[in-house]
Amino acid sequence: MYLTGFLHRQMLFEITNRWLSGRLRQDDPLVITKIITYDSFTAWELLVAYMDRLLASLSGLPVRRKALTDKKQLKDFICNSMATSSDRVRTMIGKYRKMPEFYYVDSPFSGYVYFTESNSIIGISRFKRVKRIAEKASRYASIYLHDLVKQQGREILEKKTGKQVDENTLIPFEVLMTAEEQVMRRIKQQGLRLPLQQMAIKDVLGMKIIDTGYRESLLESAIMAYPGASILEKERHTGNYNAVHYVVELKADMDYILRRFNESSKYIDCSARGLPKKGMQKDFRKFLETGVETLQIDLIFTTYEELVESEIGRSMHETRIFQQRRQQAYFGNLPVNVEYIIEYLLAVALSPTTSLDDIPIKIWGRYLPDSLSYRIRKLYNMPEYALIAI
Numbered sequence: 001m002y003l004t005g006f007l008h009r010q011m012l013f014e015i016t017n018r019w020l021s022g023r024l025r026q027d028d029p030l031v032i033t034k035i036i037t038y039d040s041f042t043a044w045e046l047l048v049a050y051m052d053r054l055l056a057s058l059s060g061l062p063v064r065r066k067a068l069t070d071k072k073q074l075k076d077f078i079c080n081s082m083a084t085s086s087d088r089v090r091t092m093i094g095k096y097r098k099m100p101e102f103y104y105v106d107s108p109f110s111g112y113v114y115f116t117e118s119n120s121i122i123g124i125s126r127f128k129r130v131k132r133i134a135e136k137a138s139r140y141a142s143i144y145l146h147d148l149v150k151q152q153g154r155e156i157l158e159k160k161t162g163k164q165v166d167e168n169t170l171i172p173f174e175v176l177m178t179a180e181e182q183v184m185r186r187i188k189q190q191g192l193r194l195p196l197q198q199m200a201i202k203d204v205l206g207m208k209i210i211d212t213g214y215r216e217s218l219l220e221s222a223i224m225a226y227p228g229a230s231i232l233e234k235e236r237h238t239g240n241y242n243a244v245h246y247v248v249e250l251k252a253d254m255d256y257i258l259r260r261f262n263e264s265s266k267y268i269d270c271s272a273r274g275l276p277k278k279g280m281q282k283d284f285r286k287f288l289e290t291g292v293e294t295l296q297i298d299l300i301f302t303t304y305e306e307l308v309e310s311e312i313g314r315s316m317h318e319t320r321i322f323q324q325r326r327q328q329a330y331f332g333n334l335p336v337n338v339e340y341i342i343e344y345l346l347a348v349a350l351s352p353t354t355s356l357d358d359i360p361i362k363i364w365g366r367y368l369p370d371s372l373s374y375r376i377r378k379l380y381n382m383p384e385y386a387l388i389a390i
Contacts, residue, residue, distance in 0.1 A: 001137040001342060002196055005204035006039040007252060007291030013196060019345055020141070020338065021191035022362045029354045033273050036349035038287050043295055044127055045260045046252055047205045048112070050226060050297070051125045054207075055114055057222045058214055059122060065112040071318075072105035074124070075311050077113050081121040083212075083304040096312045103311075104318035111206075121304070124208040130346050133201065138339035140199050145183070145334045153179035180332040184364035192363070202247055203298035211303045216244060219301055223248055232296065241315040243302035251294050258285055274354035337363045340372045351379035 001016040003009050012035050015028055055063045068074050079093045096103055111126030153171040156179055158164060165171075171179075209219060223229055228251025235245045261284050271277050302310070309315050340361045348356070360375045361367060374384060 001133070001345075002199045002201065003039075003133070003204045004200055004202045004296035005043045006035065007042060007288070007293070007295060008035045008039055010292070011035060011290075013199065016137070016199075016342065016345065017191075017193055019341055019359055020194070020363050021187060022359055022364075023191065024356060024359050026355075029348050029356050030274070032345060032349045033275060033354055034283075034287050036346065037270060037273055037275065038284055039291070040127070041261060041264075042252065042257050042288070043205055045257055046250060046295065047125055047127075047207070047297060049253075049256065050229070050250060051112070051114065051123060051207055053226060054209070054222055055123050057225065058209070058219065059116065059212070061116055063114055063116065063122065065114045068109050068111055068113055070105070071103075071107040071109050071311075072100065074109055074111075074113060075100070075103060075105060077115075078121060078308060078311055081115065081119055081304075083120055083210075086305065089305055089308050092308055092313050103316070107318060120212070121307075122210050122212060124206075126206045128201075128204045128206065130350065131343070133204065134339060134343040134346055136201050137199065137342050138335065140201075141194055141338045141342075142335035144194060144198055145338065148183050149176060149179050149332065149334065152182055156182075176332065180334060184334070188362070188364045202296055205295070205297045206300070207297055208300045208302060208307065210307060211301060216301065223299070227251070228253075228294075241310065242306050243300050246299040246301065248297045248299050249294050250297060254288060254293075257288065272352060273350060274352045333366050334363065337361060337365060337367065340367060344372060344375060347376045347379055351376075352381075353379045 002013040006012060011031065015025075015032060018025065018028070052063065052065075066077070068077075075096065079096055082089065082093065108129055109126060110129065111124060113121060114123035114125070115121050150167075150171065153175050154165040154167075154169065156175050157169070157171060160175075220231060223231060223246070230249050231246055232249050233245075233247035237243050237245060262281055270280060275283070306315075310317055341359070341363060344359075344361055361371065377384065
């Protein structure tokens with residue numbers, strides 16, 4: 001799990017590798033909590049400040065923003081901000097208003113919608129949810145581990161048959177079972193080191209800029225006009241989903257972040273995550289100094305029509321998530337265990353628990369969903385769901 005929107009991404013990546021190897025350091029829970037708590041604050045403050053300045057520069061008009069906590073609020077705002085009279089958009093919005101529940105409106109959302117005085121939507125910012133981070137990280141790791149299992153399976157089959165086995169050979173189920181067990185044993189004995197680039201999640205911080213007549217050249221000039229900002233990647237999407245995708249690197253203004261934290265700390269209660277409230281400002285400053293100076297933002301430049309398509313039309317984001325989940329044909333217990341371990345790691349960071357005796361879920365074990373939910377409840381000292389008490 002390498003989150004490019006965090007200043008301590010390398011530190012979190014190292015901890016993830018250790019936990020997938022079943023190796024716990026005494027200070028891991030506390031360090032994880034600080035990374036998730038402090039880096040999330042830093043990333044969000046920088047994103048909001050950057051978005052405010054970028055939209056003001058592009059529009060030349062007063063920009064307003066509204067906090068949103070679920071997708072219904074976002075989808076309703078988009079539909080009420082109709083910026084075109086095309087038949088396609090009117091049809092999509094009409095269908096949505098007749099049965100909004102069909103459009104995943106109960107999905108949580110953390111971000112802002114940006115609009116003008118005339119209520120026209122011009123942008124969206126969001127912070128990726130913990131569950132989605134865990135799913136994406138586990139999917140990336142599972143692809144890598146799946147390849148290891150298949151390679152091990154080919155080696156077993158070659159020894160068994162005495163024939164060369166290529167990548168297109170169908171490996172029998174029982175051979176894959178043996179291969180997975182051997183990979184699990186190897187990880188238990190030698191540990192696991194995931195490839196960093198393959199584990200990079202670049203969209204923890206997300207922005208959408210709605211094209212109201214800007215040219216790409218104007219947007220790119222505005223992006224780089226911000227001190228310390230640069231464009232790392234640019235990709236054009238066409239077909240079912242039409243937009244220009246950028247990865248923007250932003251240098252953190254440490255003085256601004258420290259000032260914002262000092263202003264906000266009286267409203268922030270980190271004790272719910274096991275961090276002491278006394279001396280929090282000093283602790284934040286000291287921790288900030290141990291991270292890198294840049295983070296990355298995922299930026300989408302699109303039109304209002306394509307925005308509507310992405311929320312209630314042909315390229316609906318939630319539908320794409322379901323398709324990704326269905327396409328995960330990775331074999332065996334390994335992908336399940338990876339997802340459980342990463343989700344548990346993130347749950348530790350959000351819980352009041354800052355010390356552990358052991359990592360309760362091992363990549364070489366076998367678990368049911370109850371195991372994960374039980375362990376997460378224990379982090380919060382919540383009772384087990386049972387009909388009797390023993």
